[in-house]
Amino acid sequence: MLFGGIPVLGMLKQRMAWQQERQTVLAQNIANANTPGYQARDLKDLRFGVDGRVATGEPVVQLAATNPAHFHLDGSPPEAESHRAKSFETTPRGNSVVLEDEVMRISQNVMDYQMVSELYSRGIGMIKTALGRSA
DSSP states (O other): OOGGGSHHHHHHHHHHHHHHHHHHHHHHHHHTTTSTTOOOOEEOOOOBOTTSSBOOSOOSOOOOOSSTTTOOOOOSOOOOOEEOOOOSOOOTTSOOOOHHHHHHHHHHHHHHHHHHHHHHHHHHHHHHHHTTOOO
């Protein structure tokens, strides 16, 4: 059974994937803490629209395919862009990574991931209970 078709579970899966990608970006920041000129990066926050899709700031009106041979519609979410506000702490060599800030971001990201994965597990458990299977 595909649980991704359920909007809430699909949103939770997207959030977990976003948090995994953010963990990678934050780890790269720490790995480059001593690299001259390296600018710390972070991902834009993942926001969902009313319909459960990733909100991109694009108009609500979307193209509709009346015939699949006319054009291809890709429903995948857009790539997350890396950005980080300029830090007021920059080393003389131009590196803007502040280890204390990165550790705090990583810790928060880990806690958020654990919370979302727990919600996802409970959602799957409720579906199994509704189907009469033991969770």
